[in-house]
Amino acid sequence: MSESQQIIKQEQTRFTSDSQLLSELGERLIATSHVALAELIKNAYDADATRCNIWINDNNSALIIKDNGHGMTEAEFKDFWMTIATSNRDRNPTSRRYSREVQGSKGVGRFAVRNLGLFLELRTIAYYEEADEYRRLIANFDWEAFESGTGLQEMEVSYRIEASATAEEEGTTLRISDLQDEWTEEELEEVSAKVLDIVSAPYESSPSEIEGSDDEDPGFNVYFAPPGKGSPRTSVAQEIYERYVAKVEITVDGQTLIYEYDYEGGESRTYKYELDENLVGDIEGEIRWIPRRKGVLAGMRTADGRKARSWLSENGGIRIVDNNFRMPPYGDQGDDWLGLSQAQARRSRNWESPITEALFPEGERKITESQAMLQLPRKVQVLGAIHVSSYRSEEIASTVMKDRLMPSMDRQGFVENDAYEQLVDITRGSLEILGVIDRLEEQKQKKKKAEEKKDKTTSTISSTKEFVQESDDIGEATQQELLDQVEDIEIQVEEHHEAEKEAREAVESMNLLGVVSAFMSHETTLILDSAKDMLDHWKQVPPKDRSDEFQDRIEHTEQAVEDFETHLSYSQAFVEQISSGSDSSFKPKPQVNMIIEKFERYTERREIEVENAIRFGLETPEVNVGLYSGVLINLYTNAIKAVVEDSIGDDGRKIRFEAENTSDWHKVRVIDNGVGISKEERTRIFEPMYSTTDVEGPTSVGSGLGLYIVKQVVERVGGKISLVDSPDEFETAFEVRLTR
Incomplete structure (x- = not known):
């Protein structure tokens, strides 16, 4: 068969569009009524309007949007308003009068009215340069007439042009009727707040105002009221x-x-x-x-x-x-x-x-x-x-x-x-x-409030001393006794202030340690990831091709990675706990549970039984939660070392947390059945650089500073730490007391 016999017809055609396209544009591109109004307000802004009024007529049958911009000539109406997806913004990126950056895009704003009502009367008054006069263009749009099945190019919109318009009338008015929703003043009030929030930068000025873009631009205002009524909306x-x-x-x-x-x-x-x-x-x-x-x-x-x-x-x-x-x-x-x-x-x-x-x-x-x-x-x-x-x-x-x-x-x-x-x-x-x-x-x-409080108290004490010294109604012996008492109070205030200052410095020091630990944890994570990648690479070698020595190295590396992860968990737990919040009262049992969970992989593998015997309803005095948990983490890791160093006896390896409140103290104890602490060591364990650690593993990173730092921090917040008698079946008990 020849090529000429295969071709039946050859000509050109054009794209066509159904008139229902306008409804699709209005409903799909403009999601809500307040967005639709905002798009119409943008059109007024682009027309160099200085004001835009929006209101409902007296019988609630029409929504009216009126601006005092430059309006549209007949040519502009045809080229821009009647052209879908116009490229006017490309050709004219700034407005003609005030050089505002044009906001409208793709011409979708005009189809916003389709979302608001089924009938539109457009009145626009503009200056016609060729005739040297202002003219009025009136067009009517019946959106229901744009039915599916009719070509968009076949739909006609009637309009007329009237002469004798004035410069004072310049602008555009949209009168939207056959409203899709019933509008009331209350509903308009609700929508207006959303519209005003879109129309301008919120809070910097009245939310319905936009300042002029240059010295000549007078700015732009939106009024939800007819012309001559109301004022730009303000807000709380x-x-x-x-x-x-x-x-x-x-x-x-x-x-x-x-x-x-x-x-x-x-x-x-x-x-x-x-x-x-x-x-x-x-x-x-x-x-x-x-x-x-x-x-x-x-x-x-x-x-x-x-x-x-x-x-x-x-x-x-x-x-x-x-x-x-x-x-x-x-x-x-x-x-x-x-x-x-x-x-x-x-x-x-x-x-x-x-x-x-x-x-x-x-x-x-x-x-x-x-x-x-x-x-x-x-x-x-x-x-x-x-x-x-x-x-x-x-x-x-x-x-x-x-x-x-x-x-x-x-x-x-x-x-x-x-x-x-x-x-x-x-x-x-x-x-x-x-x-x-x-x-x-x-x-x-x-810090500032503490200083002010001290100054105020000192001033009061000075006034009291002066009053006692100058009083003629107090006997000499009584006067001296009162002065001695006031001076004792003065000394106590100074000591209390210094104690508070030291406590703050202690917490800040712990926070600085947290920063260092955070940095080291980050670096350690990178090293750990590299070790895991190396291990994964080794494991790609099939088991049948591995020598005994190679397999032993894989298992040894796996153990090292696991220990490394536990050490990293320790560091992260310290960072998280030492840097949390300010002084407050809290339930210690959940904090202890979190600490136990951080080391669960390590303790389970070594068959360490850990018991949280703290009563759930118990509460601490006001204390920094990070300081509290940081102290317990240190004592807990010491207990883990102690029970790992000891061989597993009949009772197994055990650690217990206990806490109680007395009239004066909150007491928390960490108890273990490990190797114990000798009488000689008991006198030195709180000294700096003294360490009893002799066990390998991720918790054996001690430098002999742990208990020393804990003691300094606890004492600076008015507390005490000591070794106390341990319960039966246990060897060592550290008790921290915090004043209530």
Whole structure:
């Protein structure tokens, strides 16, 4: 068969579209009524309007959106309003009058009205340069007429042009009727709050205002009222926003990221970080932290503290503002784009931002990572906005540009690409560092309050001494007796103050040890991973091809890796416990259970029976939980060494934890049936550099400083540690007493 016989017909055709496409665009690209209104407000902004009014008519039959922008001529109406996915933004990236960066994209805003109502009357008044006059264009859209089965190019929209319009009338009015939903003033009020949150950067000014982009631009305001009525909407947010405890300003300029922190009553701090590659573009942002602390929201004019907290629960979060308009859903009540709620739920103790990981502990090393994560701000405690300038899909001209920040098609969020992940890392990092700073400032404030308390007490004592000395009503003998008593009190106050100071220094010293241990744990993890990789490589040799010596080396290495893991677990347990929280009362039984679990693999393999005999309801006095657990970890590992060093007798290897409260003391004991401590050793065990360890394994890392440090720390917080008589079947019992 010839080629000519195979061809039946050959011609050209065009793409066609069903009129139902407009309904699809309106419903799929514009998700909610407040997003639809926001898109229409953006159109007013792009038209260089200085104000946009939105209201419901008297009989609730129509929704009206009116602006005082430059309007549309007939040519613009045909070329832009009546053209789907217009490229006008590409040709005119800035507005004609005030050079504003155009916000509309793909022409989807005009189809937002399809989501709001079935009939639209459009009135737009513009200046016609060729006629040197203002004219009015009126067009009517009956969306129900755009039925499925009819070609879009066959649908006609009637319009007319009227002369005799004036410059004062310039602008566009959309009258939407046959509303999809019944609108009331109350419903409009509810939607208005969401719209205003999108229309401008929240909290920095009235949420319905956008400042002018230059000296000539008068700015842009939104009013949910007819022209001449109402005023730009204000909110309780402004007053709450000023009640911050700390704030951070975020700037990305080129590849340089800068965090600038301002802490109320504290010092300012600046951190810089060089990005390997800037995917987000230049950004600016400000976040304010309003924690749930006494006095932060007291004495407000717009709301009491309880209502203010309720408002924060509903509105707290960090928004993203894209080219002056907020990008939903970031910062909405149910949105957790930074993972703050998730981190709180799982009590995360690890950095999630690589920026924080790079900056700490390179900066101030007074705090460990696990402490900071306990201080991580919650979503309901932060207010702020990150300003970005995203790329629209029609601007993406190369594969490289596709890695930049881009809105998703439905206007609900950004495409989750590398640029978006970098934005998350930058913002999350600012909050993780805020947790560090709060911890540092908290420690400073404690010292300051202690000094103020001492000064006040000293002043009172001095006044009392002066009063006694100058009183004529007190006999000489009685006067001297009173003065002696006051001076005794003065000495006790000074001793108490010094004891408090030493206790704080002891805790801080333990925290510094935690930093070193955290660093060493990190390095040890890398070494351990290398050892595991080596072991896996060896195991790839089939068993039949292994010599006895090679198999012995594999088993020996497996044992070493297991011991190494237990040692690493010990270090991590120390870091986690020594750096947790401030002084508080807590139940010690769960803390002891956690310590036991950390060493379970080691103790089970060596058949060590560990008993937690502490009553569940028992509570400690107010003490640093890290200090408490750090002391027990040291005593527990000493007990493990003692029972491993001893041969297994009839009773096996046993360790027991006990605790009790008396009228004056909280007592906690670690008891074992190991080799025991001789009479000679008992006199030296608390000396520095003295060690009785003679057993190999992951807990035998002692340098003779463990018990010495424990004794110093316990005594500096007013406690005592000693060897006490052990129960039957046990050899050694260490008892720590903390004053109640």
